[in-house]
Amino acid sequence: MEKTIEEGKQGEALVLEQNPENKKKLFIESYGCSMNFSDSEVVASILSGNGYNTTQVLEEADLVLVNTCSIRDKAEQTVRKRLEKYQSVKRKHNPTMKVGVLGCMAERLKDKFLEEEKIVDLVVGPDAYKDLPNLLKEVEAGHDAINVILSKEETYGDIAPVRLQSNGVSAFVSITRGCDNMCTFCVVPFTRGRERSREPQSIMAEIAELHNNGYKEVTLLGQNVDSYLWYGGGLKKDFIKASDMQKATAVDFAQLLEMVAMAFPKMRIRFSTSNPQDMHEEVLHVIAKYPNVCKHIHLPVQSGSNRMLVEMNRQHTREEYMKLIDRIYEIVPGCAITQDMIAGFPTETEEDHQDSLSLMDYVKYDFGYMYAYSERPGTLAARKMADDVPEETKIRRLMEIVERQREHSLFRSKEYVGQVVEVLIDKTSKKSENDWSGRNTQNVTVVFPRENYQMGQFVNVLITDCTSGTLIGKAIGLSEMNS
Numbered sequence: 001m002e003k004t005i006e007e008g009k010q011g012e013a014l015v016l017e018q019n020p021e022n023k024k025k026l027f028i029e030s031y032g033c034s035m036n037f038s039d040s041e042v043v044a045s046i047l048s049g050n051g052y053n054t055t056q057v058l059e060e061a062d063l064v065l066v067n068t069c070s071i072r073d074k075a076e077q078t079v080r081k082r083l084e085k086y087q088s089v090k091r092k093h094n095p096t097m098k099v100g101v102l103g104c105m106a107e108r109l110k111d112k113f114l115e116e117e118k119i120v121d122l123v124v125g126p127d128a129y130k131d132l133p134n135l136l137k138e139v140e141a142g143h144d145a146i147n148v149i150l151s152k153e154e155t156y157g158d159i160a161p162v163r164l165q166s167n168g169v170s171a172f173v174s175i176t177r178g179c180d181n182m183c184t185f186c187v188v189p190f191t192r193g194r195e196r197s198r199e200p201q202s203i204m205a206e207i208a209e210l211h212n213n214g215y216k217e218v219t220l221l222g223q224n225v226d227s228y229l230w231y232g233g234g235l236k237k238d239f240i241k242a243s244d245m246q247k248a249t250a251v252d253f254a255q256l257l258e259m260v261a262m263a264f265p266k267m268r269i270r271f272s273t274s275n276p277q278d279m280h281e282e283v284l285h286v287i288a289k290y291p292n293v294c295k296h297i298h299l300p301v302q303s304g305s306n307r308m309l310v311e312m313n314r315q316h317t318r319e320e321y322m323k324l325i326d327r328i329y330e331i332v333p334g335c336a337i338t339q340d341m342i343a344g345f346p347t348e349t350e351e352d353h354q355d356s357l358s359l360m361d362y363v364k365y366d367f368g369y370m371y372a373y374s375e376r377p378g379t380l381a382a383r384k385m386a387d388d389v390p391e392e393t394k395i396r397r398l399m400e401i402v403e404r405q406r407e408h409s410l411f412r413s414k415e416y417v418g419q420v421v422e423v424l425i426d427k428t429s430k431k432s433e434n435d436w437s438g439r440n441t442q443n444v445t446v447v448f449p450r451e452n453y454q455m456g457q458f459v460n461v462l463i464t465d466c467t468s469g470t471l472i473g474k475a476i477g478l479s480e481m482n483s
Helices: 034-048 073-092 103-109 112-116 129-140 188-192 200-212 236-241 244-248 253-263 281-289 306-311 318-331 350-363 380-384 391-414
Strands: 024-030 052-054 063-068 098-102 122-124 145-147 170-174 217-221 268-272 296-298 336-343 367-372 420-428 435-439 445-449 458-466 470-478
Touching: 024 034, 034 052, 034 063, 034 098, 034 103, 034 129, 034 170, 034 217, 063 073, 063 103, 073 098, 073 103, 098 103, 098 129, 103 112, 103 122, 103 188, 122 129, 129 145, 170 200, 200 217, 200 253, 217 253, 253 268, 253 281, 281 318, 306 318, 306 350, 318 350, 336 350, 336 391, 350 391, 367 391, 391 458, 420 445, 420 470, 445 458
Parallel strands: 024 052, 024 063, 063 098, 098 122, 122 145, 170 217, 217 268, 296 336, 336 367, 445 470
Antiparallel strands: 420 435, 420 458, 435 445, 458 470
């Protein structure tokens, strides 16, 4: 429960269906948020068309790419340790191996990466992946290569992502890139650029392909999905300049969500991540109206203190957030709400910390990602605010937040005992091969005996027991979603 985003989604070597005509081997690892994993699928698709098959064996790779995260210093240190591993493998097993750094860390450090990490041959930012074939030619010619130019238009909507190490059940579909919300602690606007939305037709086409290939669940993905707005143009901020026709035919997130729900009634639809200042009631009514839209909203708050929210440049108050929570529970009964929370932001007092704990008591979140504040170079907080909360105070406050979340998660889990929930089977249980594991509409993990059920089936499960993070039950039959 106290896992951070990058800890909860540890780096994985991703595997692509092999093309027999490709002769080179690519090893690609991803760290950080779901968007990085989605981006790696785009990268693998681009390189598949340029002679590369993926491999799980690091030692045999011609090209090693690591897709990086800059959300916290710990995430960056993890990447640097992996680079040490690559260097050791290159020295011992494969001296011609080339190494590239992708993603947010590449964008943040740019050419400094080539200076600081001598093993790195290639540095590519999140908007420059289409340039990879040209950059690799530079590397093969013996030159270092770098492209970290941020784009105002790139969404990769014209690239069909490959599904890397997929379970064949669920997949990510990117709908926006970048972020315009300049939270003082966050590097995303600097590493992923301005917010722009992907054309609805390309989104629908990608989901249709997944549906045709037997996938049962998609997650609509973006740094801030509620800001989705397609009007045939570029940046959302330019919408005011759009023509009357463009405005009349514009598609916002609630409309997109409804389009997907209606077109694919036998697929579950999730979305992440939402921003409290941008979430509108229309989205809540779509969730309530369509049973295939999952009843789960990840709604980062970061702090329960109004003073801290101002310092963080969060464009909402504690009271506005609580009012939104009330509306969610009113319009979507049984909806799960999850959070992000930062402990020890600059100038945070004990009173501010207690405000966060009391907000948690008010909401009783189902789950949370909780962090001790980590200064990120380039952000307003790093430039203008002293990191003045002692480390031991940060850790103590974080542990209190984590413990409070454990209590609330157990409280929410117990509410399911005695209920029948619909579960989409997506893997074998970690603890026993005799059990299936899946998730209900609220995104809670459910474990139950395998019997004769199969991966990818929707199963009704009677919940008989629970822990703070897992529901335990017994299947009582297939759901109507299978028909």
